[in-house]
Amino acid sequence: MTGLVYKSTGSWYTVKTHSGETYDCRIKGKFRIKGIKSTNPIAVGDYVDFELETNNNQVSGVIHNIHDRKNYIVRKSVNLSKQTHIIASNIDQVFLMITINNPPTLTSFIDRFLVTAEAYSVKTILLFNKIDTYDEETLDEVRYLAHVYRKIGYECIGVSAKTGKNVEKVKGLMQDKVSMFSGHSGVGKSTLVNAIEPGLNIKTKEISTLHSQGQHTTTFAEMFDLSFGGQIIDTPGIKGFGVVDMDKYEVGDYFPEIFNLKQDCKFNNCLHIKEPKCAVKAALDQDEIAFSRYRSYLQIVEGDEEHYRTDNYEQD
Numbered sequence: 001m002t003g004l005v006y007k008s009t010g011s012w013y014t015v016k017t018h019s020g021e022t023y024d025c026r027i028k029g030k031f032r033i034k035g036i037k038s039t040n041p042i043a044v045g046d047y048v049d050f051e052l053e054t055n056n057n058q059v060s061g062v063i064h065n066i067h068d069r070k071n072y073i074v075r076k077s078v079n080l081s082k083q084t085h086i087i088a089s090n091i092d093q094v095f096l097m098i099t100i101n102n103p104p105t106l107t108s109f110i111d112r113f114l115v116t117a118e119a120y121s122v123k124t125i126l127l128f129n130k131i132d133t134y135d136e137e138t139l140d141e142v143r144y145l146a147h148v149y150r151k152i153g154y155e156c157i158g159v160s161a162k163t164g165k166n167v168e169k170v171k172g173l174m175q176d177k178v179s180m181f182s183g184h185s186g187v188g189k190s191t192l193v194n195a196i197e198p199g200l201n202i203k204t205k206e207i208s209t210l211h212s213q214g215q216h217t218t219t220f221a222e223m224f225d226l227s228f229g230g231q232i233i234d235t236p237g238i239k240g241f242g243v244v245d246m247d248k249y250e251v252g253d254y255f256p257e258i259f260n261l262k263q264d265c266k267f268n269n270c271l272h273i274k275e276p277k278c279a280v281k282a283a284l285d286q287d288e289i290a291f292s293r294y295r296s297y298l299q300i301v302e303g304d305e306e307h308y309r310t311d312n313y314e315q316d
């Protein structure tokens, strides 16, 4: 049988078949996936093959195969083992929720998020929430940001989880897809998800991420069905996408507007900083590339690790 993993608790997996039956499954033998050194071999969002077995009149499943993943997101463990934990896989899209001032979402946060999402091959849609509260000046800021991000290929939608503005539009995008919601604490993730699917109480608030010994608990994601088709993955306690190791020469490839120009730079290993005949710097001078985007690019290339962690990898 084949099913989709909805929940994992470490040794047991909740797997749902296409016809809607749910089974508790375990893994058979050692499971190694090429190239990933992770603490969990199977994650929420995985498609797996399993066989049923009966023990003491209890039916459960034994997973013997995992299908290739289209993408996955990981979290590095904070301890010294340097192992990764796969949070979720096969994500169709992530909605990055942004508020201008309550709380403020900085462009450096948005851009670091987008770079990570590009590196993971996860499509991102930007939702500017709480537009019911904005004055004309703040709305101008929303319009400007939407212009900047639309120009480089990201869909941008102004929404209000409170008044319901554009909530139907977001639902339409979610139909029959696997979605996630991200963004700073307080941007309105729970409120919007509740407006989209009333009664689905996703626990975006984690009670505590620390054990009494001061170690981080492992965060387990969970998948939920949407009544109108599709699923939502809830990742309690995880507000950003974490840190992805990348070479400084790779960073520009995850900025679509920089990637599109790099073949026009004189040097094929151009970092677009001080090199002569750089197409990216020329585009910046012509205002074809937004300065805030270029500034974020420089911050990432110059490796402001400390900043990266606090900005993009929040855990309360």
Ligand SMILES: Nc1nc2c(ncn2[C@@H]2O[C@H](COP(=O)(O)OP(=O)(O)OP(=O)(O)O)[C@@H](O)[C@H]2O)c(=O)[nH]1
Residues within 6 Å of the ligand: 129, 130, 131, 132, 133, 159, 160, 161, 162, 163, 183, 184, 185, 186, 187, 188, 189, 190, 191, 192, 204, 205
């Ligand atoms: N005016 C207005 N208030 C909103 C809107 N969306 C959310 N809020 C309010 O903003 C506050 C935070 O919303 P939450 O949904 O709890 O935010 P969250 O992103 O889930 O926060 P965490 O659980 O901490 O990650 C609540 O008081 C909501 O009522 C909106 O569109 N307009």
Ligand SMILES: [Zn+2]
Residues within 6 Å of the ligand: 262, 265, 266, 270, 271, 272, 273, 275, 277, 278, 279, 280, 281
């Ligand atoms: Zn260049």
